[in-house]
Amino acid sequence: MNNQLQITLSPHLLTETVDRIHVRVSVCQEGLDLLCFPASGFSGRIPFATCQNLQCRDNEGPLSFTVSDMRDEGPLSYKKLKFERKVTGTLICSYDAYSRELPENYRSCPYFDFRSEELGATGSGLFLLILPEDKNQIYEVSTRWILDDLPRGYSAGFNFKEDIVADLKTIRFSFFMVGKMHRIASASADFRWLKDPADFDMRALAGKTTSIFDAMKAYFNDSESTFTIFIRRDPFPLSGGGTACPYAFISGYSTQGTTDIRRWENVLVHEMAHTWLKMGASVSGFPLTWFIEGSVEYYSAFVPYRAGFYDKEYMCWLINNKATERYYSKKYRTCSEKEIAEIQWKDMEAQTVPYGKGFMYLSLIDYKLRRKNRSLDSIIIGKYHCQLTEQNWLDFIEEEFGPDGILEYYDMLNGKLIVPPEDIFEGFCCEAFETDIDGQKSLSYRWTPADD
Numbered sequence: 001m002n003n004q005l006q007i008t009l010s011p012h013l014l015t016e017t018v019d020r021i022h023v024r025v026s027v028c029q030e031g032l033d034l035l036c037f038p039a040s041g042f043s044g045r046i047p048f049a050t051c052q053n054l055q056c057r058d059n060e061g062p063l064s065f066t067v068s069d070m071r072d073e074g075p076l077s078y079k080k081l082k083f084e085r086k087v088t089g090t091l092i093c094s095y096d097a098y099s100r101e102l103p104e105n106y107r108s109c110p111y112f113d114f115r116s117e118e119l120g121a122t123g124s125g126l127f128l129l130i131l132p133e134d135k136n137q138i139y140e141v142s143t144r145w146i147l148d149d150l151p152r153g154y155s156a157g158f159n160f161k162e163d164i165v166a167d168l169k170t171i172r173f174s175f176f177m178v179g180k181m182h183r184i185a186s187a188s189a190d191f192r193w194l195k196d197p198a199d200f201d202m203r204a205l206a207g208k209t210t211s212i213f214d215a216m217k218a219y220f221n222d223s224e225s226t227f228t229i230f231i232r233r234d235p236f237p238l239s240g241g242g243t244a245c246p247y248a249f250i251s252g253y254s255t256q257g258t259t260d261i262r263r264w265e266n267v268l269v270h271e272m273a274h275t276w277l278k279m280g281a282s283v284s285g286f287p288l289t290w291f292i293e294g295s296v297e298y299y300s301a302f303v304p305y306r307a308g309f310y311d312k313e314y315m316c317w318l319i320n321n322k323a324t325e326r327y328y329s330k331k332y333r334t335c336s337e338k339e340i341a342e343i344q345w346k347d348m349e350a351q352t353v354p355y356g357k358g359f360m361y362l363s364l365i366d367y368k369l370r371r372k373n374r375s376l377d378s379i380i381i382g383k384y385h386c387q388l389t390e391q392n393w394l395d396f397i398e399e400e401f402g403p404d405g406i407l408e409y410y411d412m413l414n415g416k417l418i419v420p421p422e423d424i425f426e427g428f429c430c431e432a433f434e435t436d437i438d439g440q441k442s443l444s445y446r447w448t449p450a451d452d
């Protein structure tokens with residue numbers, strides 16, 4: 001018999017919001033001896049939902065357990081529930097998960113936390129569900145939302161279907177929304193949000209973004225896919241971030257009117273592009289954020305621009321945002337990728353550096369390839385279908401550019417500043433200017449549209 005996983009969620013209403021969810025996870029699996037959850041992630045910035053009344057039982061009755069540290073997995077620190085006797089039959093773990101109280105001076109961080117807002121709540125499977133350990137194990141999963149406590153017109157759902165056969169990675173790396181939901185769904189994108197924004201038209205934005213999504217899907221040869229997009233209202237000024245899992249993402253704007261909607265529109269496209277662009281298996285020992293975020297920055301700008309969705313002025317503003325603001329103007333711009341990974345979630349000034357650096361490095365490679373009548377696409381999309389290992393990349397740059405290409409790559413990883421050729425971006429002029437970076441006069445770069 002296949003492993004079975006049943007998830008039952010009963011949200012609780014507290015004056016027009018959802019403040020907690022009663023979670024019941026039932027697992028039927030041979031040899032199960034522990035459950036686990038990420039107690040916190042991203043240097044402590046994202047906590048697991050606060051749990052009360054945590055209980056486990058099986059066919060023989062109540063099951064005692066201890067909670068202890070398990071291991072770190074990337075930015076996540078897992079804890080385990082270890083049972084004090086053998087599990088017999090079906091294991092049932094139940095608890096009340098409370099939505100998060102945000103700390104003071106909070107700013108945009110990965111959007112995995114379980115958070116209430118007016119008319120409902122959003123969150124991820126990752127920081128809500130206590131599940132078995134093996135993320136690659138396959139389960140027959142059924143998810144049921146019990147909405148008896150909520151008023152008429154409220155609904156709930158994850159981005160995955162209620163009944164699926166899936167591994168636990170799919171269940172953990174998922175998003176949900178519960179509440180009085182607005183929804184605009186087409187064959188290609190299913191936008192969901194709670195309270196309407198006060199200062200912009202979410203419907204118009206969803207419509208425009210859906211058209212860009214169609215162009216992106218065609219570009220990445222994935223026209224049949226559908227994306228689920230959860231929009232969150234952030235009660236703090238430094239908002240406008242997003243977090244993606246395959247074919248779904250959650251993104252937020254500030255309720256204080258401080259989000260630059262022009263930039264945020266492109267964040268939605270950025271989050272979408274994460275579905276396709278992957279690089280794994282570091283052989284250099286360096287994190288691969290430069291590609292994972294940099295390629296997404298590159299394609300989320302250039303695909304809509306080339307498809308005619310962005311005019312030259314907006315594209316120029318995007319280049320300056322991605323390259324100048326997020327890389328050249330940062331005091332951490334010459335840190336190595338390893339150094340950045342250490343401080344990325346502690347000092348948010350460091351966080352965008354690999355994004356901008358990756359964007360510039362890939363733009364530089366594209367510039368060099370264009371001079372040989374090729375392009376970045378022929379490698380990333382044509383040859384590797386967007387799924388690369390670092391070794392693939394090393395092989396490619398060695399073949400194209402010889403030992404100099406390898407040297408240039410390691411220089412980038414080690415934090416050597418990328419000096420852009422004047423005509424790196426077709427149709428835009430690069431200008432070097434002197435600026436103050438961390439108390440030192442330094443050269444930075446910015447772009448203006450070139451005359452046609």
Ligand SMILES: [Zn+2]
Nearest residue numbers: 270274293296
């Ligand atoms: Zn990203």
